[in-house]
Every structure is written in C-alpha cells, then in structure tokens.
Amino acid sequence: MSFILEARDINYSYPATDAQALRGLNLRIPSGKKIALCGHNGSGKSTFFLHAIGIHRPAAGGMLWKGEPFSYRQDDLRTLRRQVGLVFQDPEQQLILSTPYEDVSYGLRNAGVPESDISLRTAHILASMQLTSLADKPIHHLSLGQKKRVALAGVLVLAPELLLLDEPTAYLDRASEQQLLAELDRIHAQGMTVVMATHDMNLAYAWADWVLVMDRGTCVMEGTPAEVFAQEETIVSLGLELPLLLDLWQAVPERLRRDAAPPRTAEAFKRFLLEQREAWEFLNI
Numbered sequence: 001m002s003f004i005l006e007a008r009d010i011n012y013s014y015p016a017t018d019a020q021a022l023r024g025l026n027l028r029i030p031s032g033k034k035i036a037l038c039g040h041n042g043s044g045k046s047t048f049f050l051h052a053i054g055i056h057r058p059a060a061g062g063m064l065w066k067g068e069p070f071s072y073r074q075d076d077l078r079t080l081r082r083q084v085g086l087v088f089q090d091p092e093q094q095l096i097l098s099t100p101y102e103d104v105s106y107g108l109r110n111a112g113v114p115e116s117d118i119s120l121r122t123a124h125i126l127a128s129m130q131l132t133s134l135a136d137k138p139i140h141h142l143s144l145g146q147k148k149r150v151a152l153a154g155v156l157v158l159a160p161e162l163l164l165l166d167e168p169t170a171y172l173d174r175a176s177e178q179q180l181l182a183e184l185d186r187i188h189a190q191g192m193t194v195v196m197a198t199h200d201m202n203l204a205y206a207w208a209d210w211v212l213v214m215d216r217g218t219c220v221m222e223g224t225p226a227e228v229f230a231q232e233e234t235i236v237s238l239g240l241e242l243p244l245l246l247d248l249w250q251a252v253p254e255r256l257r258r259d260a261a262p263p264r265t266a267e268a269f270k271r272f273l274l275e276q277r278e279a280w281e282f283l284n285i
C-alpha cells in the first residue's frame with residue numbers, strides 16, 4: 001500500500017489554549033482509497049486537515065506528501081493546495097464571492113488558469129454538480145445543501161489528487177446525501193483519493209474502503225471497515241457507535257451467518273435474509 005499523505009509524530013496546540021490538539025499524531029492516507037476519518041468531537045480531525053493543506057504548521061514532527069517532507073515556502077504551499085483540496089464543514093468559511101459562477105471561477109483565476117479555459121471548466125464543474133441553474137444566483141439565497149455543493153465544486157474544479165471533506169453530509173437531507181455520495185464515487189472512480197471526516201458510523205461502514213479513527217489528537221485505529229468495526233469494545237470505548245447493520249448482523253444466529261461476510265448495505269442484508277428464510281422467522285417479521 002502506498003501513502004499519498006502522512007503525519008509523523010505531530011504535536012500541535014492552538015496559540016489561544018494550552019491543550020494539545022494533536023499529540024504525537026501518526027496518520028497515513030493510503031493512495032486511491034475512499035477513507036472515513038472518524039473520532040468524537042474534539043479528537044483532532046479538523047486540526048489534522050488544516051495541517052494537510054499547510055495552514056497549521058506542526059510544533060514537532062512533520063507532514064509528508066508522497067513521502068517528501070512539506071515545504072512551507074509560499075510557492076510550494078500554493079502547489080500543495082492545488083494537489084490537496086479541503087472542503088470545510090461550514091461552506092460560509094469557504095465561499096467568498098457573490099454567485100456560484102464567480103466563486104468557482106475565482107479559484108481557477110487564482111491558480112493562474114488561462115482566462116479562455118476558465119469559463120469552460122467552471123461551466124463543466126457546475127453542470128456535473130447540478131448547479132447550472134443556480135450559477136448566477138446570489139450565494140446567500142442558496143440552501144445549506146446547495147452552498148455545500150458550490151464549496152465542493154470550487155475545490156473540485158482545481159482537480160486535486162487528494163480531496164479532504166470535513167463532515168460533508170452534516171445537515172444534508174437523505175436525497176442530498178445520496179447525491180453527494182454518488183458524486184464522490186464518480187470522482188473516486190477517476191482516481192482521486194477521498195477522505196471524509198464523519199461522525200456517522202453507518203456512513204463510514206457503508207461508504208469507505210479504509211477507516212481511520214482518531215482520539216485525543218492521535219490515530220488509534222486504521223484498517224478496512226470490517227477490521228475496524230470488528231473491534232466493537234474499542235469502538236464503543238472511544239465514544240463511537242457500532243454501525244447499525246453490524247449490530248443487527250450480530251443479532252442473527254451464528255449458524256445462519258456461518259462464513260458469510262457482514263453486509264455493507266441494507267440491500268445486501270435484505271438479500272441475505274431473503275436467502276435465509278429462517279432468519280426472517282428469527283426476527284419475527
């Protein structure tokens with residue numbers, strides 16, 4: 001497995017407080033995967049993201065991009081921020097111009113893209129995010145879900161190799177969440193590594209193919225969703241919940257589960273139950 005980004009032994013405290021936000025953080029982002037970064041409130045996920053784009057600089061330890069230590073020179077940071085895109089949890093922190101079209105094209109202009117390409121690339125990304133009809137609306141008239149899509153479009157238009165999303169599904173309704181996940185799958189299929197910080201263990205279990213868990217400024221678990229969520233006691237002791245599907249799966253008698261892999265989606269679970277009519281009886285449905 002190769003790693004696109006790594007944090008090695010990082011310590012970091014915010015200037016305003018004495019408390020350490022990151023303490024000896026070792027965290028590796030495997031290339032080409034869909035990664036869920038889990039951890040309770042205050043475990044350091046956003047602080048790690050801010051290190052990943054060089055906004056925060058570690059007090060000790062170092063960040064590596066494809067095995068090379070970060071350089072914090074202005075032009076190297078500009079290059080890094082074209083390769084690593086961060087979508088903030090709150091779109092208000094990200095959107096600075098007054099319409100989606102202006103905001104998305106601003107990033108391209110800033111990155112020195114020729115003016116002739118800007119309108120084409122902006123129109124293309126707005127269309128792929130289903131934002132064309134909103135392109136010239138005032139941003140402050142958009143819903144939160146729409147603003148989140150504009151913020152994502154503004155990052156995607158720069159075609160980063162690594163996409164970091166801080167709680168992208170928070171406050172989205174089910175349809176908007178599904179639309180976002182479909183978009184992320186499409187982007188991932190084109191070769192982008194995608195990391196999503198989330199509190200939603202059901203989503204982490206169903207969506208990710210790699211899971212990282214942070215606790216009090218360190219990374220305490222890494223592995224496939226099956227490996228990580230099999231450690232039920234540790235998950236619960238870290239203040240996280242077991243994915244509902246796994247919880248239900250464990251309620252199915254052992255003799256019915258036999259060697260079957262735990263289902264990742266409700267559909268897969270339903271299929272399994274239909275194949276095992278006895279289980280329906282057990283669940284008394």
Ligand SMILES: Nc1ncnc2c1ncn2[C@@H]1O[C@H](COP(=O)(O)OP(=O)(O)OP(=O)(O)O)[C@@H](O)[C@H]1O
Nearest residue numbers: 014016017021039040041042043044045046047048
């Ligand atoms: N701007 C800041 N100033 C001072 N302390 C901060 C600041 N931002 C975060 N912290 C502290 O750093 C620690 C890590 O916070 P961080 O936001 O990185 O956690 P998180 O895992 O992203 O949390 P959440 O799930 O709530 O978004 C917390 O103790 C938090 O109080």
